[in-house]
Amino acid sequence: MEATITLTVDGRAETVTVDTRTSLLDALRDRLGNTSPKKGCDHGQCGACTVLLDGRRMLSCLALAVAHDGADVVTARGLADGDRLHAIQEAFIDHDALQCGYCTPGQVCSAVGMLDEAAGGSPSHVTADLTAERGLGDLDDDEIRERMSGNLCRCGAYVNIVAAIREVVGTTVDAQATTAAR
Amino acid sequence: MKPFDYQRATTPDGAVALVSDRPGAVYLAGGTNLVDHLRLGIVGPDLLVDVNRLPLDEVGATEDGGLRIGANVRNSDLAAHPAIRRDYPMLAQALLAGASGQIRNAATTAGNLLQRTRCVYFQDVTTPCNKRDPGSGCTAIGGYTRYHAILGASEHCIAVHPSDMAVAMVALDATVAVLGRNGERSIPVEELHRLPGDHPERDTVLEHGDLITAVVLPPPLGAGWRCTYRKVRDRASYAFALVSVAAAIRVEDGRVADSRISLGGVAHKPWRAVKAEDALRGAVVGDESFAAAAGAELAAASPVEGNEFKVPMARRTIVSVLRELAGQSGESR
Structure with a gap:
């Protein structure tokens, strides 16, 4: 069975007819030519x-394209503002x-989604006090x-991935503090 | 993957009618388990009824002071909900111990409950499995059993239900609201999942077409209770439990006045440790009572070759959690 769906992908409206079995990942890569999201295990x-996906980090391999008609999708490719990288x-x-x-576009999207979650006060498994008000500033290395943890890197770049995210947390928190002080 | 039709349900009753009328129809919620199983060829429905846009995504107070959690509330949203974090921290902890950030964003409350009880052989269509192909045999027995059951298993199946969330819900005496052909009914979460017995192909007591619309939590345990969820696993994150314990106790005058204990990773269903609770009632707080309670529950344990380690692991985890809860310090909440 086929279905025609509309997606906004990296800011661009796309209409595509897919088999109902098509994952969002395959729709993006094979039908819309956006090879930014990668197929690693295809099993989540x-x-x-x-x-x-609609602003939240999701696994596009476990999403059926047909179920996300009308969705807004941002891939790592779409995170940049023109030539200016995120x-x-x-x-x-x-x-x-x-x-x-190979894992990097997924890592990058996951990190962006994760920072949004943390900024919104969402706790994690290692959050000691579930009831305390929390924000980006509480993201230590254990939290990151x-x-x-849902993004594997078989090259083992984890140490530097944590460092990269830590830096963005730091500059974002500093910028917020500067803005607040003005 | 076998071809299937796709329909988006617009009302809960409409969804129930669509699935009830078609033997090969299944519900699609977050898809984190179903889509994987479609791809693996474990299931082959001819119709997917998408329930994601049904208005079942609210968390609201019930008249008796409990909470009604809509079936479509995502695991991440439930874990972050202020009322869950404040009044049911054991449930928030359990949710946060499960899966990964991405999967928690997709997975729903009802979908988490209805993820399949499973094991690596169930997921490998090249091997016999009584759950996937009734009567074909169990490859796990005599195979790799590290993640398999030690309680309530049968000669036909030793798979475990992998949910963390459900273990906490069982300890909290939660119920599910189920909409079926003949209207709504309520089932305790503890009675939702089955032991394998002679029919390991059936994970739950639900009938074809039944739709979980909500999970209802009783009022919070309240003053005097301390609770926690602890998960023991091979990796620090994003791994199934080898053993997990959801526990709550209320201590009065140095004795356990009341307790709630359930176990994950040990059985075909979230395992309510009733024998341990009975043993604890009125017992003097201390390791001796805690070990006796754990021993009472695990006396019936029947590990298979390769997962014997789970029995002492479960015993020690129960004792350790109770010790933490009974003490005035520690990380429990």
Whole structure:
């Protein structure tokens, strides 16, 4: 069975007819030519296919395209503002947070989604006090590691991935403090 | 993957009618388990009824002071909900111990409950499995059993239900609201899942077409209770439990006045440790009572070759959690 769906992908409206079995990942890659999200395990275990789906980080391999008609999808490709990379992308480069790069688009999307969650006060498994008000400033390395655990990196760039995210957390918190002080 | 039709349900009753009328129809919620199983060829429905846009995504107070959690509330939203964090911290902890950030954003409350009880052989269509293919045999027995059951298993199946959330809900005496062909009914979460017996292909007591619309939590345990959820696993994060314990106790005058204990990772269903609770009632607080309670529950344990370690692991985890809860310090809440 086929279905025609409309997606906004990285800011662009796309209409595509897909078999109902098509994952969002395959729709993006094979039908819309957006190879930014990667197919790692295709079983929801590695995180390489992570995109921002209606603003939240999701595994596009476990999403059926037909079920997301009308959705807004942002891939790592769409995070940049023209030639200006997203702060997370810049930090990944600065910190050498990758080797082969295959997991990187998923890592980057996951990190962006994760920072939004943390800024919104969401707790994690390693959050000691579930009832305390929390924000980005509370993201220590343990929190970053726990919250990024859905993204595997077989090259083992984890140490630098944590450092890259830590830097973005720091500059964001500093910028907020400066703005608040004005 | 076998071809299937897709329909988006617009009302709960409409969803129930669509699935009830078609033997090969299944519900699609977050899809984190179903889509994987479609791809693996474990299931082959001919119709997916998408319930994601049904208005079942609210968390609201019930008349008796409990909470009604809509079936579609995402695991991450439930874990972050202020009332859950404040009044049911054991449930928030359990949710946050499960899966990954991405999966918690997609997975729903009802979908988490209805994820399949499973094991690696269930997921490998090249091997016999009584759950996937009734009567074909169990490859796990005599195979790799590290993640398998030590309680309530049968000669036909030793798979475990992997949910963390459900373990806490069982300890909290939660119920599910189920909409079926003949109207609504309520089932305790503890009675939702089955032991494998002679029919490991059936994970739950639900009938074809039944739709979980909500999970209802009783009023919070309240003053004097302390509770926690602890998960023991091979990796620090994003791994199934080897053993998990949801526990709450109320201590009065140095004795356990009341307790709630359930276990994950040990059985075909979230396991309410009634024998341990009975043993604890009125017992003097201390390791001796805690070990006796754990021993009472685990006396019936029947591990298979390769997962014997789970029995002492479960015993020690129960004792450790109770010790933490009974003490005035520690990380419990």
